Amino acid sequence: MLAAGLSSRMGSWKPAVDVDGIPMIRRSISNAVVSTNRIILVGGYNFHALKQLAGDFSQVLLVENPDYARGMLTSVKAALNYIETESFFIALGDMPYINNETYTLMSQFPFKDALFPVFEGKRGHPVLVRSSIFQAIRRTPDHLMMREVLRDCLVSEINVDDPGIHKDVDKLSDIERNREKS
Numbered sequence: 001m002l003a004a005g006l007s008s009r010m011g012s013w014k015p016a017v018d019v020d021g022i023p024m025i026r027r028s029i030s031n032a033v034v035s036t037n038r039i040i041l042v043g044g045y046n047f048h049a050l051k052q053l054a055g056d057f058s059q060v061l062l063v064e065n066p067d068y069a070r071g072m073l074t075s076v077k078a079a080l081n082y083i084e085t086e087s088f089f090i091a092l093g094d095m096p097y098i099n100n101e102t103y104t105l106m107s108q109f110p111f112k113d114a115l116f117p118v119f120e121g122k123r124g125h126p127v128l129v130r131s132s133i134f135q136a137i138r139r140t141p142d143h144l145m146m147r148e149v150l151r152d153c154l155v156s157e158i159n160v161d162d163p164g165i166h167k168d169v170d171k172l173s174d175i176e177r178n179r180e181k182s
Helices: 024-033 047-054 072-080 100-107 131-139 146-150 172-181
Strands: 039-043 060-064 087-090 114-119 127-130 155-159
Touching: 024 039, 024 047, 024 100, 039 047, 039 072, 047 060, 060 072, 072 131, 072 146, 087 100, 100 114, 127 131, 127 146, 131 146
Parallel strands: 039 060, 114 155
Antiparallel strands: 087 127, 114 127
């Protein structure tokens, strides 16, 4: 789970922002932890505060990415040395509305290299990837995105009934808008 950025569009540090009475990162972790026995939480900016917010989850391994300012892919790369499973989710800490059922459904679905959830015809997050693409991730320049890594991969899709796969929180107004739709 990636939570290393500066939160520059938010105006305050995203992981600590209140989402329905819970810090955003705790809500994102709680939704994901249902279907996995370990979450690698990658932080960068404000790493010590992230430890304070998420350090009490026994399933969370905190990893610091000192290169976070070079791009999100550096956070994915920082996690690779700690992944011990055949497949793993790349989830974003600023997506607290993903249903835990989505993680469970995806983890039970057969796929080759990568699996995206789809809601109303549009791909979202998290993405589930095979550890067999580690080398492709490592070779990709830091300033690029995972979509460039996945261009040469066999990508599958699974339809989910979860609008949360599209709801990232970049501004405080995103939280209010999602509250109104609930």
